[in-house]
Amino acid sequence: xxxxxEVCVVAGKDLRSEFRTKECLxxxxxxxxxxxxxxxxxxxxxxxxxxxxxxxxxxxxxxxxGALILNQSFARELPNDCLDALVASPVSxxxxxxxxxxxNWLLLMIVELVCLPVFGVLYNMSWxxxxxxxxxxxxxxxxxVTVIGTMFSALTVNLRLRELMLPTLxxxxxxxxxxxxxxxxxxxxxTSGVPxxxxxxxxxxxxxxxxxxxxxxxxxxxxxxx
Amino acid sequence: MTRERVLYLMGGISAIWxxxxxxxxxxxxxxxxxxxxIYRILFFHVPSxxxxxxxxxxxxxxxxxxxxxxxxxxxxxxxxxxEVGVAFTLVGxxxxxxxxxxxxxxxxxxxxxxxxxxxTCLVYMGYLMLRGAFDDPTSRAKNAAVLCIFAFTSVxxxxxxxxxxxxxxxxxxxxIRTGGGRIDPAMEQMIYQNxxxxxxxxxxxxxxxxxxxxxxxxxxxxxxxTHAF
Amino acid sequence: xxxxxxxxxxxxxxxxxxxRQISFQLETGQCLALLGRNGAGKTxxxxxxxxxxxxxxxxxxxxxxxxxxxxxxxSIGILGHGIALYEELSAxxxxxxxxxxxxxxxxxxxxxxxxxxxxxxxxxxxxxxxFSRGMRQRLAxxxxxxxxxxxxxxxxxxTSLDDRAIKLLQGLLGEALARRSTVILSTHQLREAMxxxxxxxLLHRGQLTFYGERPAEMxxxxxxxxxxxxxx
Numbered sequence: 129x130x131x132x133x134e135v136c137v138v139a140g141k142d143l144r145s146e147f148r149t150k151e152c153l154x155x156x157x158x159x160x161x162x163x164x165x166x167x168x169x170x171x172x173x174x175x176x177x178x179x180x181x182x183x184x185x186x187x188x189x190x191x192x193x194g195a196l197i198l199n200q201s202f203a204r205e206l207p208n209d210c211l212d213a214l215v216a217s218p219v220s221x222x223x224x225x226x227x228x229x230x231x232n233w234l235l236l237m238i239v240e241l242v243c244l245p246v247f248g249v250l251y252n253m254s255w256x257x258x259x260x261x262x263x264x265x266x267x268x269x270x271x272x273v274t275v276i277g278t279m280f281s282a283l284t285v286n287l288r289l290r291e292l293m294l295p296t297l298x299x300x301x302x303x304x305x306x307x308x309x310x311x312x313x314x315x316x317x318x319t320s321g322v323p324x325x326x327x328x329x330x331x332x333x334x335x336x337x338x339x340x341x342x343x344x345x346x347x348x349x350x351x352x353x354x
Numbered sequence: 355m356t357r358e359r360v361l362y363l364m365g366g367i368s369a370i371w372x373x374x375x376x377x378x379x380x381x382x383x384x385x386x387x388x389x390x391x392i393y394r395i396l397f398f399h400v401p402s403x404x405x406x407x408x409x410x411x412x413x414x415x416x417x418x419x420x421x422x423x424x425x426x427x428x429x430x431x432x433x434x435x436x437e438v439g440v441a442f443t444l445v446g447x448x449x450x451x452x453x454x455x456x457x458x459x460x461x462x463x464x465x466x467x468x469x470x471x472x473x474t475c476l477v478y479m480g481y482l483m484l485r486g487a488f489d490d491p492t493s494r495a496k497n498a499a500v501l502c503i504f505a506f507t508s509v510x511x512x513x514x515x516x517x518x519x520x521x522x523x524x525x526x527x528x529x530i531r532t533g534g535g536r537i538d539p540a541m542e543q544m545i546y547q548n549x550x551x552x553x554x555x556x557x558x559x560x561x562x563x564x565x566x567x568x569x570x571x572x573x574x575x576x577x578x579x580t581h582a583f
Numbered sequence: 584x585x586x587x588x589x590x591x592x593x594x595x596x597x598x599x600x601x602x603r604q605i606s607f608q609l610e611t612g613q614c615l616a617l618l619g620r621n622g623a624g625k626t627x628x629x630x631x632x633x634x635x636x637x638x639x640x641x642x643x644x645x646x647x648x649x650x651x652x653x654x655x656x657x658s659i660g661i662l663g664h665g666i667a668l669y670e671e672l673s674a675x676x677x678x679x680x681x682x683x684x685x686x687x688x689x690x691x692x693x694x695x696x697x698x699x700x701x702x703x704x705x706x707x708x709x710x711x712x713x714f715s716r717g718m719r720q721r722l723a724x725x726x727x728x729x730x731x732x733x734x735x736x737x738x739x740x741x742t743s744l745d746d747r748a749i750k751l752l753q754g755l756l757g758e759a760l761a762r763r764s765t766v767i768l769s770t771h772q773l774r775e776a777m778x779x780x781x782x783x784x785l786l787h788r789g790q791l792t793f794y795g796e797r798p799a800e801m802x803x804x805x806x807x808x809x810x811x812x813x814x815x
Contacts, residue, residue, distance in 0.1 A: 209666075
């Protein structure tokens with residue numbers, strides 16, 4: 129209970145300062161939409177083929193936009209040495225980490241839920257058919273992306289080249305989650321239901337989330353302490 | 355001094371052993387029925403991957419121990435194992451690619467096993483890149499250790515990829531995983547003989563890299579001492 | 584009661600020992616001035632005491648507990664080089680945030696009282712980024728004191744403070760010491776520190792070259808310690 133309250137306090141702090149300027153959110157959203165538009169030049173936007181690539185296109189855009197959000201996550205603690213004050217407070221490192229991850233998760237979900245209808249309109253595609261399942265996939269995959277990204281954001285925050293370093297490090301690590309998300313999103317948009325052999329991807333997503341969340345919680349204290 | 359002699363000795367043994375293995379595999383063993391002469395690359399391909407997996411496993415364990423004890427010896431072991439591991443990963447990718455060119459007619463295919471091997475290689479190159487970005491040796495060691503533990507998940511996936519996905523890459527051949535029958539015993543014997551020879555070579559390389567790394571750290575400390583005041 | 588007990592602490596950066604063999608014991612109600620040149624290890628030692636960093640060797644007990652114990656952290660107030668306030672949050676939001684992080688019962692009420700105390704109640708809803716330097720400093724002081732800490736760790740607290748903030752900080756430190764709180768501060772401003780401190784420690788290249796009650800000579804001649812125990 130105490131953990132939950134602390135997580136909410138930390139997440140609330142991040143979200144409040146983000147919504148005040150919306151710097152990061154605006155940047156991530158416009159970036160994602162620009163990428164979606166760029167895809168129309170890479171493939172024939174009117175062809176049926178695009179339906180079979182929808183998951184891949186969407187998640188590439190989300191992954192690129194996500195890196196902007198994740199970069200900012202710990203970087204926002206740098207001015208005025210705020211991170212020291214957080215780590216020195218009685219809040220546990222795990223709560224701090226989960227709070228920041230939760231804030232990133234919500235921001236990434238906002239980007240995704242705005243981009244999805246835009247994608248549907250631009251590429252003339254209906255995605256509402258199985259929206260509850262699609263939402264579940266988005267929630268699970270985004271958490272996986274966020275938990276890895278938040279961890280690596282903490283690892284790279286003090287580097288001069290962190291904007292370059294973070295994407296290079298996180299994308300290879302995120303591949304299982306992205307792979308599963310792309311596969312499932314395509315299936316949910318292009319066909320009418322998840323065929324039984326594709327449920328393995330849901331299992332993969334859940335497993336990925338559990339493994340990396342536990343690793344991150346176990347290592348949070350080590351990462352945040354000098 | 356004795357340490358150096360042990361290293362020379364180990365290096366010598368591994369060199370002689372590898373030459374002897376080359377003799378056996380090139381001159382004593384016959385061509386394989388389906389694949390012809392190229393199958394011999396397997397004797398380096400499979401042990402290379404085992405060696406690099408061993409290196410990455412060692413690095414993950416050493417990283418965990420570093421985080422627990424904060425003894426920089428473990429960090430040194432981790433970085434040395436990863437570097438040698440990456441070298442053997444490249445050997446594994448290259449030998450695999452050559453084999454594929456002959457048997458499949460293509461250098462590369464996006465099959466789960468191959469893809470994951472490549473991802474693993476990228477992840478560990480990221481580890482080496484991250485280390486290079488830190489000035490302070492303590493935070494370098496700490497952050498690299500955390501990354502190393504995360505990175506090991508991709509090794510596990512690579513190893514299990516042939517079981518989890520239908521891959522173009524040949525399935526398990528060694529009898530400990532298949533229960534026998536997939537490979538001629540004489541050929542399997544060769545894999546088991548070449549592996550320790552490569553492991554010995556890897557051990558020598560790790561030991562040399564560890565010593566370089568220790569010296570590097572001492573130099574950094576001396577430099578800090580002279581500039582500190 | 585012992586507030587801080589340090590026993591043979593070592594801290595390395597790589598192979599370079601930033602702190603060596605640090606041992607001392609500070610009782611509650613005492614005020615320790617930590618002196619030494621830049622790079623002598625003052626900040627490193629304070630960070631270890633605050634639980635921001637772990638020593639590689641040695642035993643450290645803070646307020647009778649292990650140094651990273653959440654209960655001991657809840658009773659520590661820190662004021663470091665940075666003001667540790669969020670630019671995009673208002674003064675009230677900043678204080679409320681830290682009050683909740685420290686588990687204060689009614690964060691809003693506590694935050695408002697400290698805004699009044701520091702003379703910032705009229706600008707409580709303004710964002711920190713709009714504040715002047717002096718206002719930021721006072722808000723940082725409020726942030727460090729609002730959970731009524733019994734151990735205060737201050738890193739060069741008087742450096743670059745304006746008159747009003749110096750007065751506020753001196754007042755609060757005086758009160759804290761009167762309540763038998765413990766204060767450890769690192770400083771170059773010897774005169775301000777000497778009036779408060781009961782003990783003095785001199786760090787030189789990561790080692791304690793002097794630790795003890797503040798010598799009487801230092802009141803009239805603050806550089807006495809440097810001349811007698813440090814290298815010139």
